[in-house]
Each structure stands twice: as structure tokens, then as C-alpha cells.
Amino acid sequence: MENSCCFLLVLFGSFAISHLVQAQDQLGFISLDCGLPDTELSPYTEGSTGLRFSSDAKYIKTGQIGKINTTLEFLEPHKTMRYFPEGKRNCYNLNVEKDRRYLIRATFIYGNYDGLKTNPQFELHLGPNLWTPIDLVKSSSGTFVELLHVSTSNSLQICLVKNGTTTPLISALELRPLHNDAYVTKSGSLKLFTRNYFHGKTGSIRYPTDIYDRRWGAFTISYWIQLSTSLLVDNRNAYFPPKDTLEEAATPRNLSAPLRFVWRSDNPKEQFYVYSHFAELQDLGSNETREFDMFWDGNNFGDNIIPPKLKLLTWPTINPMSCTGGKCIFELVKTVNSTLPPLLNAVEVFTVVEFPQAGTNESDVLAITNIEATYGLSRISWQGDPCVPQEYAWDGLNCSSINMSTPPRITSLNLSSSGLNGTIAAGLQNLTHLVKLDLSYNNLTGGVPEFLGNMKSLRFINLRGNDLNGSIPQSLRRKGLELLIKGNPKLFPSVSPTKPPNNIKEFPTAIVVSVVSVAIIIVILIIFLVLRNKKPLTTEVYFLYPTALQTPRSPTKRRFTYSEVVEMTNNLETVLGKGGFGIVCHGILNGSEHVAVKVLSQSSTQGYKQFKAEVDLLLRVHHTNLVSLVGYCDDGDHLALIYEYLPNGDLRQHLSGKDTKSIISWRNRLRIALEAALGLEYLHSGCTPPMVHRDVKTTNILLDEQFKAKLADFGMSRSFPVGGESHVSTMVVGTLGYLDPEYYHTSRLSEKSDVYSFGIVLLEMITNQSVIDQTREKPHITEWVRFELNRGDITRIMDPNLYGDYNSRSVWRAIELAMSCANQSSARRPDMSEVVTELKECLVSQNSGENVKMESQSSINVSMSFDTEMFPSAR
Numbered sequence: 088m089e090n091s092c093c094f095l096l097v098l099f100g101s102f103a104i105s106h107l108v109q110a111q112d113q114l115g116f117i118s119l120d121c122g123l124p125d126t127e128l129s130p131y132t133e134g135s136t137g138l139r140f141s142s143d144a145k146y147i148k149t150g151q152i153g154k155i156n157t158t159l160e161f162l163e164p165h166k167t168m169r170y171f172p173e174g175k176r177n178c179y180n181l182n183v184e185k186d187r188r189y190l191i192r193a194t195f196i197y198g199n200y201d202g203l204k205t206n207p208q209f210e211l212h213l214g215p216n217l218w219t220p221i222d223l224v225k226s227s228s229g230t231f232v233e234l235l236h237v238s239t240s241n242s243l244q245i246c247l248v249k250n251g252t253t254t255p256l257i258s259a260l261e262l263r264p265l266h267n268d269a270y271v272t273k274s275g276s277l278k279l280f281t282r283n284y285f286h287g288k289t290g291s292i293r294y295p296t297d298i299y300d301r302r303w304g305a306f307t308i309s310y311w312i313q314l315s316t317s318l319l320v321d322n323r324n325a326y327f328p329p330k331d332t333l334e335e336a337a338t339p340r341n342l343s344a345p346l347r348f349v350w351r352s353d354n355p356k357e358q359f360y361v362y363s364h365f366a367e368l369q370d371l372g373s374n375e376t377r378e379f380d381m382f383w384d385g386n387n388f389g390d391n392i393i394p395p396k397l398k399l400l401t402w403p404t405i406n407p408m409s410c411t412g413g414k415c416i417f418e419l420v421k422t423v424n425s426t427l428p429p430l431l432n433a434v435e436v437f438t439v440v441e442f443p444q445a446g447t448n449e450s451d452v453l454a455i456t457n458i459e460a461t462y463g464l465s466r467i468s469w470q471g472d473p474c475v476p477q478e479y480a481w482d483g484l485n486c487s488s489i490n491m492s493t494p495p496r497i498t499s500l501n502l503s504s505s506g507l508n509g510t511i512a513a514g515l516q517n518l519t520h521l522v523k524l525d526l527s528y529n530n531l532t533g534g535v536p537e538f539l540g541n542m543k544s545l546r547f548i549n550l551r552g553n554d555l556n557g558s559i560p561q562s563l564r565r566k567g568l569e570l571l572i573k574g575n576p577k578l579f580p581s582v583s584p585t586k587p588p589n590n591i592k593e594f595p596t597a598i599v600v601s602v603v604s605v606a607i608i609i610v611i612l613i614i615f616l617v618l619r620n621k622k623p624l625t626t627e628v629y630f631l632y633p634t635a636l637q638t639p640r641s642p643t644k645r646r647f648t649y650s651e652v653v654e655m656t657n658n659l660e661t662v663l664g665k666g667g668f669g670i671v672c673h674g675i676l677n678g679s680e681h682v683a684v685k686v687l688s689q690s691s692t693q694g695y696k697q698f699k700a701e702v703d704l705l706l707r708v709h710h711t712n713l714v715s716l717v718g719y720c721d722d723g724d725h726l727a728l729i730y731e732y733l734p735n736g737d738l739r740q741h742l743s744g745k746d747t748k749s750i751i752s753w754r755n756r757l758r759i760a761l762e763a764a765l766g767l768e769y770l771h772s773g774c775t776p777p778m779v780h781r782d783v784k785t786t787n788i789l790l791d792e793q794f795k796a797k798l799a800d801f802g803m804s805r806s807f808p809v810g811g812e813s814h815v816s817t818m819v820v821g822t823l824g825y826l827d828p829e830y831y832h833t834s835r836l837s838e839k840s841d842v843y844s845f846g847i848v849l850l851e852m853i854t855n856q857s858v859i860d861q862t863r864e865k866p867h868i869t870e871w872v873r874f875e876l877n878r879g880d881i882t883r884i885m886d887p888n889l890y891g892d893y894n895s896r897s898v899w900r901a902i903e904l905a906m907s908c909a910n911q912s913s914a915r916r917p918d919m920s921e922v923v924t925e926l927k928e929c930l931v932s933q934n935s936g937e938n939v940k941m942e943s944q945s946s947i948n949v950s951m952s953f954d955t956e957m958f959p960s961a962r
Contacts, residue, residue, distance in 0.1 A: 117181055117262035119143040122152040122167030136294045143169060143260065149177045149467060153256070155198030168200060170256040171247055173877065176479045177255065178246035178471035181262060183238045188267050190299060191236055193245065194259040195221055196229035207253035212246040215475040216442040219278060233279035234440065235270045240449045246471045263300050269325040270362070273406060277360060277437035284332035284433040287313045296329040303332055303433065311337045314430060316368040321398045326362065332433040333366045333399060339428050346419040346429045357438050358407035361417060364433040365394035365402065379429035382418040383408045391422060394430065407439050447474040447486065448494040454517035455497060461512045464505065473497065478895060487520065496520035503549070504528045504907055504915040511536050520544050527571070528552035528915045535578065537562055550575065552914060645718040649725035656684050668697065673732065681732035682717055698726045701801040708774055712766035714789060714799040733797060735790035742785065742855050753893035754933050755794060756852045757901065761926040762796035763788050767845060768919040771838040779805050779836055783844035784825045785851050805836060824858030824867065829913050839913035845922065846908025853901060855886035869909050897933035900925065
């Protein structure tokens with residue numbers, strides 16, 4: 088039994104009067120007419136209620152405006168709505184008072200605004216948690232939902248989340264502060280189930296009659312009768328129900344019968360809170376009493392209730408109650424001492440909504456939103472909670488989380504290639520748990536701030552490719568901090584320029600000078616070799632070792648005669664492939680060693696030059712992810728290259744399914760991409776001088792018996808400078824679709840040209856789409872991917888052969904990396920070392936996550952900011 092005196096909440100005097108005045112002044116009210124243009128029409132005062140509505144434009148960054156095409160009385164005055172065709176999650180951000188209880192109401196009217204007559208279904212979220220599904224198929228004329236919720240911070244995010252094929256929309260959003268002593272629960276928030284007063288006529292009550300703008304519906308049953316009074320009923324307590332709801336009451340016609348409500352719940356586990364409002368409306372005689380008990384599902388939860396004369400008594404439930412078998416029975420039963428049946432003036436019924444996922448730490452949220460404002464970032468994914476749920480986490484953020492009840496902390500921020508201007512934002516220092524910070528390839532100016540070195544959690548800072556100046560603060564020289572500063576010509580270390588601190592990644596000046604000197608000598612020797620051999624000479628110069636074709640540098644690589652080539656290939660019997668250079672045949676060396684023999688065609692005009700380049704490169708490079716050269720043939724007019732044999736062919740065959748039944752899993756695709764990237768990284772930074780491959784594509788990534796990837800076909804490779812020049816001017820060569828557009832237009836070659844081609848390869852591995860397909864609306868793969876992603880659904884681009892068997896987070900990271908590599912501006916592309924690092928993290932993300940079927944997972948919120956300028960579709 089619960090003691091009824093604990094529930095008498097009668098508050099008189101100055102508090103009640105002042106609270107009433109504040110509510111009637113709409114103090115703290117937020118009333119948004121969604122889709123209303125932010126013009127002279129906003130704000131406006133609604134005629135029947137006196138509520139002041141304004142446009143929602145200041146509270147949300149996304150969405151489009153629609154106009155309702157039908158007339159629905161209860162929807163007045165809302166004639167417009169906002170709908171969200173882009174993105175998975177679109178959020179309103181409202182300023183509220185922390186630890187204050189609010190009534191939150193959202194109204195949804197489809198109104199056939201798009202002429203499609205397709206009522207949408209979607210989800211409504213509060214912060215990182217599901218509030219309720221919205222089904223405008225069942226409620227075709229429109230609906231509203233209401234929640235009583237205590238804010239846990241000074242901001243409140245209300246999000247519409249697309250969970251199907253239809254487009255979310257909203258017509259109105261309203262916020263009303265309540266008294267904190269009302270609607271107290273053990274846990275969770277309260278979702279409105281019904282709110283009724285008992286009147287013989289139909290009708291509804293809201294503001295200004297209800298100072299909190301609750302909506303009350305009139306309700307009656309034929310076997311009830313209504314009691315009423317013309318006198319005023321004192322309604323002052325923390326709940327303040329409208330006086331109009333208390334001036335009538337329901338009581339059973341049968342004086343001995345209980346007053347009963349029965350309803351059904353679709354969810355047997357659903358829990359309810361009931362708030363009953365009582366006031367005696369009759370003058371009782373000396374021999375008359377009205378006393379009753381309250382029962383829920385046959386269990387007593389209120390004893391000996393006697394409504395006071397013309398004064399409000401509110402009886403709340405302290406503990407949530409569930410319904411047996413989904414059938415809910417709420418009864419008022421008169422006691423043996425009572426001569427009159429029970430009465431009820433008004434009742435409110437709520438279901439419990441638990442919000443278990445804690446939002447991101449409030450100081451981190453404030454810091455990242457300040458950074459967003461500082462740089463004027465506009466990303467469709469930067470809405471709602473930054474970290475959770477993980478599938479909607481903000482683009483470029485990683486977060487740590489102990490458990491659902493502990494606020495996550497931001498640990499990694501990647502704003503690389505985001506078009507940032509100005510100085511490094513001071514707000515970064517407020518991300519006190521930040522471990523990794525990437526601000527590379529932006530337009531940042533000014534100095535490197537001291538505070539970065541004082542952020543003790545930081546372990547990695549990438550400032551490459553900006554326009555920073557001055558010296559590196561001493562605080563950034565601490566042990567355990569890796570700092571990347573390449574590409575800031577005005578920035579120099581704080582110590583002797585000839586001895587940079589070992590945590591700052593710089594290319595040693597001595598090596599640059601040595602390489603330049605060697606390069607000059609090599610050029611002279613090239614000229615000598617060309618003149619001596621009287622081979623065709625073009626205007627394009629290659630860096631070759633002077634004895635490359637006479638004296639192999641490795642005893643494992645040998646020179647073969649043409650007769651030996653014919654013997655090992657059984658007179659070129661088994662052709663593995665063909666190209667502009669000639670054919671590739673299968674061969675057997677020494678009776679057991681399988682090899683691939685690339686035989687130069689006599690009609691190939693570019694063959695000899697490419698042959699020399701490939702021999703030179705493969706004689707001096709050694710890397711596990713580059714195809715090994717077994718030997719070569721330079722016998723008169725016969726030229727051939729003998730490679731290790733890779734039995735699983737090229738990557739393109741396995742993606743297309745041609746000549747193979749294997750489908751490469753997503754995890755193995757990431758591994759293959761990483762291995763190919765390691766090979767390119769070696770060419771770019773492990774060779775002296777560094778090399779550009781110039782023909783990176785899926786047919787040049789070969790797979791051994793264990794599906795280990797090796798980069799092949801170095802006939803168009805070129806060395807590039809390591810000193811003051813960042814590029815060389817050269818005749819444009821490459822493959823349509825993979826060719827760097829900047830290199831194509833300027834003839835300026837750099838290692839970033841390979842990065843572009845690798846980005847296209849990565850997109851092929853993700854999508855299994857042709858690089859150029861004239862039958863598509865967007866022929867080039869980068870245009871097509873960008874177009875599909877901007878429609879808000881990542882699943883539209885994924886290779887269907889994977890059948891959803893991948894971790895969505897790793898896919899998101901891979902797409903972001905691919906589009907970054909394929910940026911039209913070479914300055915905004917990462918280098919291959921950064922590509923390798925990111926692919927490793929993609930693999931970690933894939934390996935640590937669950938592989939789920941696409942049919943059962945939510946699509947990813949597009950997280951990338953893509954250039955709108957398109958790439959050339961043909962070269």
C-alpha cells in the first residue's frame with residue numbers, strides 16, 4: 088500500500104502565481120513552424136491560441152521546404168513542412184536549461200506535398216537514442232508525438248532518421264518548460280499515451296487555458312455520467328491542469344460499479360505511469376461520503392482517496408506498471424465506507440522511454456561545435472551527437488567509450504583537405520582527450536600554437552600541406568609525439584636547421600644534395616648510352632643506370648638469349664595476356680620454376696624506351712609488393728622481360744568474375760589495397776631517386792597463390808625530383824579514367840599522380856563498377872560515386888557481390904580515403920604514407936567490427952565533403 092499523503096501536491100501562494108504568469112507569457116517556449124520561410128512572416132501569433140510561432144531555419148542546417156496540399160483542421164496553422172531528401176540523420180539543435188523538465192512535441196503532416204501520394208515512415212531520435220518510430224501510413228492524416236524529458240545538458244538534439252526508402256519530414260516542433268516536481272519517474276522519460284478530461288461534448292483544450300500548452304481531449308462513455316460545477320476549482324499544484332478540465336468529472340451510472348478504463352498495448356513489456364486528477368464538485372450531505380481505492384491490473388496502488396471539495400488532488404504512480412498479456416485495466420473502486428461512486432476529473436497516461444546511450448561529453452561537444460563555427464564547416468553528417476550512435480558519428484571523428492552510460496570522448500579529429508582557412512583554432516585545446524589531430528592539406532596560416540604541445544593526450548599531429556610559418560614550439564618536441572610538417576615552406580624547426588628533432592618528419596638536406604648530384608651524373612650517362620646503342624630517342628629523358636642492360640646488379644636476375652626465351656615458353660605457346668607492348672606468355676625455367684615472360688612486339692613504337700625503364704627499375708628495387716624480375720632478354724631485335732609467375736592473375740579479373748569463380752571478401756580487398764599501397768609507398772619514398780609508376784590500375788595489381796598483391800608493369804615509370812622541385816614536366820601517358828586530371832592538363836608529373844590513380848583503383852574495389860561507363864548518367868566513377876553518396880545512401884555504391892558482408896565503418900573510411908585520393912587538386916591529396924596508415928586503420932576497423940548483412944543494417948551517413956567540379960570523363 089502506498090501512503091496517499093505522499094502524493095498530495097498542493098502548492099499555493101506566490102510560487103503558483105509567479106509560475107502561472109511566466110507560463111502565460113510563453114517564457115522558455117520554443118514554437119517552430121517547420122518550413123516557414125525566415126522572412127517578414129516570422130514570427131507570427133497564431134489566432135486561436137495566441138502562441139508565437141517562428142521559422143525553424145535558425146535551428147537546423149539541412150532540409151527543403153514543402154507546402155501541404157490538403158486541408159486538415161487539427162493541423163492549423165501549419166501549412167508548410169520541412170523534408171529531408173539528403174543524409175541519413177538530420178537534426179534540430181535547441182538551447183535549453185540543463186536539468187530542467189520539458190514537454191517536447193513534434194507534429195508530422197505529409198499532406199501529399201510532393202504529389203506522390205506516398206506516406207513516409209522514419210524514426211525520431213532524441214540525441215543519440217531512439218524516441219519513437221513515425222508511421223504516416225497508419226496515421227495518414229497526420230500525427231503528433233509528445234515527450235516529457237529532463238535535459239541532461241544545455242542543448243537538445245531532435246533528429247529525423249531515414250530507416251527506409253521514404254523521406255522524413257516534420258511540420259512543427261514545440262518545447263515547453265515544466266515544473267521539475269511534476270511527472271517524476273524512477274528512470275526514463277515519459278511518452279504521451281493519452282491525456283483526457285471527462286466532458287459530455289467533444290473538444291480539446293490547450294494554451295492559453297493550459298499554461299504548459301498540454302493537449303487535452305474530451306472523452307466520455309455511455310455508462311458514465313458527468314458531474315459539473317459553475318464554481319471555480321483551485322488547480323494550483325506542480326501539475327497545474329487547466330481549470331476547465333476540473334469543472335466536470337465522470338462517475339459510473341451504476342453506483343456500485345467501478346470506474347474503469349481498459350486499453351491494449353502492442354508491447355507486453357511496455358511500462359506505464361498514470362497521473363489522475365481529482366476534485367469534488369458536489370455538496371455532500373452529512374451522511375454522504377465519496378471514498379475509493381485505485382487498482383492497476385487488479386493490484387491496489389492507492390487507498391482511501393477522498394477528493395477535496397473544489398480543490399485539486401493529483402495522484403501519480405511512483406513505480407512504472409506493466410499490463411498482463413498486453414491488456415491494461417485501470418479501475419477506481421469505492422470503499423465499503425463510501426455512499427457515492429468514485430469520480431475522475433482528468434487523467435494522463437504515459438509510457439516509459441529509456442534513453443540508455445549517454446551523449447558525447449558536453450565540453451567536447453562545445454569544443455567541436457566551436458571549431459565547426461570557427462572554420463565555417465558545412466557537412467551534412469555534422470548534426471546531432473558527434474560520437475553516438477557510431478553509424479551516425481560525425482565525419483572525421485573517432486571517439487572512445489567505456490560503456491553506454493558514460494559520455495564518449497573525442498579522441499581523433501581528421502580535417503584533412505577540408506578547405507580550412509585562418510589560423511589553427513584555439514578551441515582545439517578544449518578537446519582534452521584528443522590523441523590524433525590531422526589538419527593537413529588546408530590553407531592554414533600563422534604559427535604552430537604552443538598549446539598543441541601542452542595537450543598531453545596528443546600522440547600524432549599532421550600539419551602537412553598548409554602555409555604555416557615561424558618555428559616549431561619547444562613543447563612539441565616531447566617524447567611520444569609525432570609531428571608531420573612537410574609542405575609548409577615557411578615553417579622551420581626550433582632547433583638547428585641541420586639537426587631537426589627526431590619526432591619531426593623532414594627529408595634530410597644532405598640526402599637531397601647527394602641525390603641531385605647523382606642525378607646529374609646519370610643524365611650524362613644516359614646521353615652516352617643512347618648515342619652508343621643508336622636506339623630511338625624521344626624528347627622524354629629517363630633516369631637509367633649505365634650498365635642496366637649489360638651487368639645485372641643482382642645475381643638472382645640474369646640476361647637470357649632469345650633462344651632461351653623460346654625454349655622456356657615452348658615457342659610462346661601459352662599466352663596469358665596482350666597489350667600495346669606485345670604479349671605475356673607462361674614459361675617454365677630450369678624445368679620447375681614458373682615464370683611470366685613479357686615479349687616486346689616488333690611493331691611497338693614505345694616498347695624499347697619502356698623496356699629500358701622497366702629493366703632499370705626492377706634491377707634496383709626490392710619490395711615484397713612489387714613484382715620481382717627474374718631476368719631479361721636484350722638479344723638484337725628481341726626484347727623480353729621474365730617475371731615471377733603470379734597464378735591468380737590480376738585484380739580486375741577477380742572483381743569482374745571473369746575467368747574465376749572467386750569473390751574477394753571486403754577484408755581481403757582492404758588487405759590487397761594496403762599491399763598495393765605499400766608497393767607504391769616504396770616507389771615514392773624508398774627508392775633513390777623516387778619513382779612515379781604512372782599506370783596504376785586494377786589490371787596492374789597481380790595476385791600470387793595466397794592472393795598477396797604485387798604491383799606490376801613499370802614500363803611508364805619515371806623518377807621525380809627530391810629537391811626544390813615538386814614535379815617534372817613530361818609527356819602525358821597513362822590509362823583513360825585512371826589518369827590524374829591535373830597531370831593531364833598541365834603535363835606536370837608528381838607522386839600525387841599515382842595517388843589519384845590509386846584512388847580510382849580503391850573506388851573500383853569498393854563498387855565493382857567500370858571506371859568509365861558511358862551508359863551511366865555520371866560516366867566517370869568519381870562522378871557516379873559522388874552523385875550516389877550525395878543522395879544519402881552508401882549501399883547504392885557497394886559491390887552487390889559482397890552481399891552486405893562488411894563492417895560499415897571500415898567502408899565509410901575507405902570511401903573517404905578513395906575520394907580524398909581522387910581529389911582534382913593534387914595539393915589536397917594525401918601522400919602514399921598517409922594512405923597506408925589509413926588503410927591499416929580501415930583493416931583494424933573491419934577486423935574489430937561485426938560483419939553484418941546489408942539488409943539488416945542502417946546505411947552510413949555520408950560523411951565526406953566532395954568537390955562539386957567533375958572530372959574529365961575521357962582522355
